[in-house]
Amino acid sequence: MTRGPTWFNITSLALGFSFLYLPIVLLVIYSFNASRLVTVWGGFSTQWYVLLLHNQQLLDAAWVTLRVAFTSASIATVFGTLAALVLVRSGRFVGRSLFSGMIFAPLVMPEVILGLSLLLLFVAMDQARGFWTVMMAHTTFAMCYVAVVVQSRLVGFDKSIEEAAEDLGCPPVKTFFLITLPIILPGVIAGWMLAFTLSLDDLVIASFTTGPGATTLPMKIYSQVRLGVTPEINAVCTILVALVTVGVIAASIVTKRQQVQKERDERAAFGADTAGTS
Amino acid sequence: MAKKSIGPVRREFSPWESPDHPPFIEFRNVTKKFGGIAAVNNLSLKIYEREFFALLGGSGCGKTTLMRMLAGFETPTSGQIFLDGQDLAGIPPFRRPSNMMFQSYALFPHMSVEKNIAFGLRQDKLPASEIDGRVAEMLRLTKLEQFAKRKPHQLSGGQRQRVALARSLAKRPKVLLLDEPLGALDRKLREETQFELMNIQEELEMTFLIVTHDQEEAMTVADRIAVMDSGELVQVATPAEIYEAPNCKFVADFIGDVNLIEASVAEKTEAGTTLRALGTEFTLETSQTTDAGVGDKVWYAIRPEKVRIAQGRREEGAVNQINGLVWDIAYLGDVSIIHSKVGEGDHDTLRATFANVSRMVENPITWDDEVVLSFDRDAGVILTD
Amino acid sequence: MAEEHVAPPVKRSLGGWLLIAVPYLWLLVFFLVPFLIVFKISLSQVAIAIPPYTPTFDLGEGWQAFWENFRELSFENYIWLTEDALYWKSYVSSVVIAAISTILTLLIGYPIAYGMARSPQAWRPTLLMLVILPFWTSFLIRVYAWIGILKNEGLLNQLLLSLGVINEPLVILNTNIAVYIGIVYSYLPFLVLPLYASLERLDGSLLEAAEDLGCPPWKAFWKITLPLSLPGVIAGCFLVFIPAVGEFVIPDLLGGSNTLMIGKTLWVEFFNNRDWPVSSAVAVILLMILVIPIVLFQNQQQKMSEKDG
Numbered sequence: 001m002t003r004g005p006t007w008f009n010i011t012s013l014a015l016g017f018s019f020l021y022l023p024i025v026l027l028v029i030y031s032f033n034a035s036r037l038v039t040v041w042g043g044f045s046t047q048w049y050v051l052l053l054h055n056q057q058l059l060d061a062a063w064v065t066l067r068v069a070f071t072s073a074s075i076a077t078v079f080g081t082l083a084a085l086v087l088v089r090s091g092r093f094v095g096r097s098l099f100s101g102m103i104f105a106p107l108v109m110p111e112v113i114l115g116l117s118l119l120l121l122f123v124a125m126d127q128a129r130g131f132w133t134v135m136m137a138h139t140t141f142a143m144c145y146v147a148v149v150v151q152s153r154l155v156g157f158d159k160s161i162e163e164a165a166e167d168l169g170c171p172p173v174k175t176f177f178l179i180t181l182p183i184i185l186p187g188v189i190a191g192w193m194l195a196f197t198l199s200l201d202d203l204v205i206a207s208f209t210t211g212p213g214a215t216t217l218p219m220k221i222y223s224q225v226r227l228g229v230t231p232e233i234n235a236v237c238t239i240l241v242a243l244v245t246v247g248v249i250a251a252s253i254v255t256k257r258q259q260v261q262k263e264r265d266e267r268a269a270f271g272a273d274t275a276g277t278s
Numbered sequence: 279m280a281k282k283s284i285g286p287v288r289r290e291f292s293p294w295e296s297p298d299h300p301p302f303i304e305f306r307n308v309t310k311k312f313g314g315i316a317a318v319n320n321l322s323l324k325i326y327e328r329e330f331f332a333l334l335g336g337s338g339c340g341k342t343t344l345m346r347m348l349a350g351f352e353t354p355t356s357g358q359i360f361l362d363g364q365d366l367a368g369i370p371p372f373r374r375p376s377n378m379m380f381q382s383y384a385l386f387p388h389m390s391v392e393k394n395i396a397f398g399l400r401q402d403k404l405p406a407s408e409i410d411g412r413v414a415e416m417l418r419l420t421k422l423e424q425f426a427k428r429k430p431h432q433l434s435g436g437q438r439q440r441v442a443l444a445r446s447l448a449k450r451p452k453v454l455l456l457d458e459p460l461g462a463l464d465r466k467l468r469e470e471t472q473f474e475l476m477n478i479q480e481e482l483e484m485t486f487l488i489v490t491h492d493q494e495e496a497m498t499v500a501d502r503i504a505v506m507d508s509g510e511l512v513q514v515a516t517p518a519e520i521y522e523a524p525n526c527k528f529v530a531d532f533i534g535d536v537n538l539i540e541a542s543v544a545e546k547t548e549a550g551t552t553l554r555a556l557g558t559e560f561t562l563e564t565s566q567t568t569d570a571g572v573g574d575k576v577w578y579a580i581r582p583e584k585v586r587i588a589q590g591r592r593e594e595g596a597v598n599q600i601n602g603l604v605w606d607i608a609y610l611g612d613v614s615i616i617h618s619k620v621g622e623g624d625h626d627t628l629r630a631t632f633a634n635v636s637r638m639v640e641n642p643i644t645w646d647d648e649v650v651l652s653f654d655r656d657a658g659v660i661l662t663d
Numbered sequence: 664m665a666e667e668h669v670a671p672p673v674k675r676s677l678g679g680w681l682l683i684a685v686p687y688l689w690l691l692v693f694f695l696v697p698f699l700i701v702f703k704i705s706l707s708q709v710a711i712a713i714p715p716y717t718p719t720f721d722l723g724e725g726w727q728a729f730w731e732n733f734r735e736l737s738f739e740n741y742i743w744l745t746e747d748a749l750y751w752k753s754y755v756s757s758v759v760i761a762a763i764s765t766i767l768t769l770l771i772g773y774p775i776a777y778g779m780a781r782s783p784q785a786w787r788p789t790l791l792m793l794v795i796l797p798f799w800t801s802f803l804i805r806v807y808a809w810i811g812i813l814k815n816e817g818l819l820n821q822l823l824l825s826l827g828v829i830n831e832p833l834v835i836l837n838t839n840i841a842v843y844i845g846i847v848y849s850y851l852p853f854l855v856l857p858l859y860a861s862l863e864r865l866d867g868s869l870l871e872a873a874e875d876l877g878c879p880p881w882k883a884f885w886k887i888t889l890p891l892s893l894p895g896v897i898a899g900c901f902l903v904f905i906p907a908v909g910e911f912v913i914p915d916l917l918g919g920s921n922t923l924m925i926g927k928t929l930w931v932e933f934f935n936n937r938d939w940p941v942s943s944a945v946a947v948i949l950l951m952i953l954v955i956p957i958v959l960f961q962n963q964q965q966k967m968s969e970k971d972g
Contacts, residue, residue, distance in 0.1 A: 158384065161387075163378075164378070164384035164386075164445075165397070166371045167349060167350075167376075167377055168377065168401060169398050169401035170372055170397070174401075183388060265429075268432070269432050269433050269437070
């Protein structure tokens with residue numbers, strides 16, 4: 001779409017983004033509120049952050065959450081990339097519809113169903129619930145998201161590059177690692193980050209599939225929230241928001257810089273062509 | 279009288295003419311079906327060492343499929359393919375002694391020019407010093423020395439094409455396959471590159487197989503051309519033979535411009551054939567012989583540059599002469615193409631082409647002039663299909 | 664080359680089969696088999712035992728025991744669900760709430776996506792980042808933030824009271840309205856992103872052609888832009904509606920005791936009543952309700968991935 005934005009467009013964008021960001025901004029502000037109450041502004045204070053640092057339960061839960069997220073994201077990325085390869089490259093095979101069904105269904109499946117079914121599986125397998133069961137549960141739904149992200153990268157991939165590698169003597173498996181993977185790597189990394197975030201954030205599935213000693217941060221936040229809004233939770237949330245914001249902005253800046261450099265290079269090369277110095 | 283040959287240019291290199299000379303590449307009864315449709319249909323072809331061979335045809339004629347079967351990216355439904363005496367059945371692409379230059383260049387975007395060229399050599403696990411030497415040689419050959427460390431996105435289209443060429447030559451393959459390599463280049467660059475390719479091929483004494491839809495390209499670079507249509511070979515011959523002795527209307531029409539005169543066979547002698555053109559009823563005497571019988575319908579194919587045109591009328595009783603009325607003129611600067619009506623019907627036109635050898639011309643030909651068109655006895659070819 | 668390409672049967676090496684097998688087996692075990700187990704449990708009865716249902720199948724007990732256990736399975740739970748009004752009301756209410764929320768999300772999300780697609784090229788990466796950023800921050804946190812805004816002493820009421828727009832605080836928290844706000848807010852990126860992708864691909868020259876032929880811009884939107892953006896609209900709506908039907912966190916934190924949503928019902932059945940068989944039956948019926956939209960969604964995804972390939 002090439003035509004410029006109208007006033008309606010600009011207004012809807014402004015309103016829309018305000019709507020999206022308002023609650024988060026308010027949360028951040030109130031994490032510095034000396035008063036416990038939302039109704040009263042008691043002055044600027046970082047007391048809740050200090051209290052947070054001494055809240056061992058919260059810190060333990062955060063550590064569990066990070067470990068689960070990191071492990072499940074990494075395994076999910078491997079499985080998800082394999083699944084994407086199958087979807088794009090393997091052509092027709094027996095049971096293909098079932099396979100693609102199993103990849104796309106978890107993307108929309110209500111979490112209570114996923115959580116319940118996985119728990120019942122673990123019970124049937126006589127598997128003790130805890131860190132590993134949560135990890136396996138997260139891996140399962142995260143790999144589907146990774147598959148979708150990597151698949152969109154693979155679909156636009158120029159197959160003749162792989163053929164060229166094979167033509168020059170590189171066997172197929174080696175071609176994947178030397179040629180294909182480096183080129184789709186941004187998609188794979190995006191998939192990992194997506195899987196990490198989904199795991200970090202999950203409440204419902206973790207509640208079903210976890211066990212003693214493996215309480216995750218969302219579960220802790222949820223149980224405290226049910227008792228009422230606590231400023232310590234505000235502090236936790238603000239920290240998480242800050243971390244994510246820094247991460248996303250950093251990633252955007254890096255990608256933008258790479259993009260600008262690439263365009264500059266291409267323009268210089270094109271200039272060489274038309275100037276006849278090729 | 280001196281012996282006559284096809285075309286004004288003589289070629290020294292012609293291994294296909296000796297029956298004992300073994301073919302370097304052979305397709306034997308090769309068929310390739312996709313679904314129920316045959317892209318290549320029971321095709322047999324012999325290509326000789328050090329030939330620059332062109333597969334020429336329109337979209338969908340099967341030329342690319344044929345080449346990909348040689349490279350190993352498609353498997354023949356039936357038939358065999360031999361390279362240097364070796365049956366290629368069951369051998370995957372990465373173990374074949376052929377290399378391909380891809381239409382899209384297919385350069386590895388995350389590797390520099392040097393690494394791209396070295397890639398194939400590294401797969402063969404050659405010692406590092408030898409790899410460096412070969413890479414340097416290729417860079418010199420394709421004049422890319424100053425771009426060695428750049429990545430593909432930092433190169434222009436012409437430079438990328440040379441990298442693709444260097445990369446595919448680095449392993450000194452038994453045959454180099456070129457898949458429409460010059461399509462993306464502008465006209466001037468394309469012409470320069472065609473001559474460069476020919477020089478490289480001669481210098482390295484390699485066999486090249488090029489797939490193209492551009493007849494000028496095929497005529498320029500190739501020792502022999504195979505014209506393909508619907509998965510089958512129509513004619514395999516040198517450019518001169520293809521142009522001056524096409525074996526059917528398809529080839530005559532596909533390459534260059536041609537006049538196709540519908541005629542019936544009036545008389546056959548040892549010295550040649552007499553034809554009577556249908557519609558215009560003028561008599562053609564040609565030194566060609568034909569398998570067609572008297573009274574059969576044939577076509578007489580004569581290239582426009584072989585038709586002489588002059589203002590005036592036909593002499594009474596003269597042979598291979600016909601009266602015409604200038605209908606349309608295309609002045610291209612170096613040549614002029616004159617369309618003349620020679621009869622009542624819409625198709626009764628003849629095209630004559632001549633080079634504008636004089637800058638200043640007295641009384642040049644113009645529209646509606648009465649002209650006479652004439653040609654020699656061996657100017658055309660009789661075609662039966 | 665314009666050659667006819669009907670996909671031929673692929674000859675696959677051992678490595679090719681292994682590639683398919685690894686993710687396939689994982690998903691079979693961890694996605695498909697659990698559903699079968701849920702179905703089986705839904706046919707069982709609750710028991711004070713570990714695990715809290717009966718019968719339990721123990722392969723070690725042999726074939727005879729298996730058949731005895733099998734005969735104990737029944738559809739009792741399903742019949743009970745149909746008898747108790749709470750359940751079928753929850754299903755209907757969930758679908759209705761999800762549908763209304765989807766429409767609201769569409770009404771709010773379409774202008775945002777449209778605005779993004781019309782903005783100058785230089786702005787777009789930033790706008791995209793702004794849409795995605797909330798998605799990366801915790802879902803739970805964002806829902807929780809709304810509690811502080813919507814409750815009786817919350818910020819919204821404070822603002823409206825101080826402006827004199829209302830005299831008494833509006834009761835929004837713990838009602839269905841809060842649930843709508845919560846769902847729209849949380850799922851907005853899921854609708855905006857595919858819709859934006861669809862709108863961005865729209866060829867601007869189509870609109871110029873329409874104007875050239877005498878069609879005013881607002882009409883061109885209805886006749887050209889909207890219909891062509893339909894795939895994005897449909898994808899976005901599926902991504903909102905289907906999970907919203909089974910949503911738990913939002914109705915639990917923002918809804919009231921009379922907000923009937925099946926996700927909450929299932930949770931309560933499982934964690935509070937410890938009735939695994941009934942929870943399973945609830946899940947099975949929910950799945951059956953959602954099966955058609957899920958299959959439609961998958962077909963659309965499949966078609967789109969094949970089209971680009």
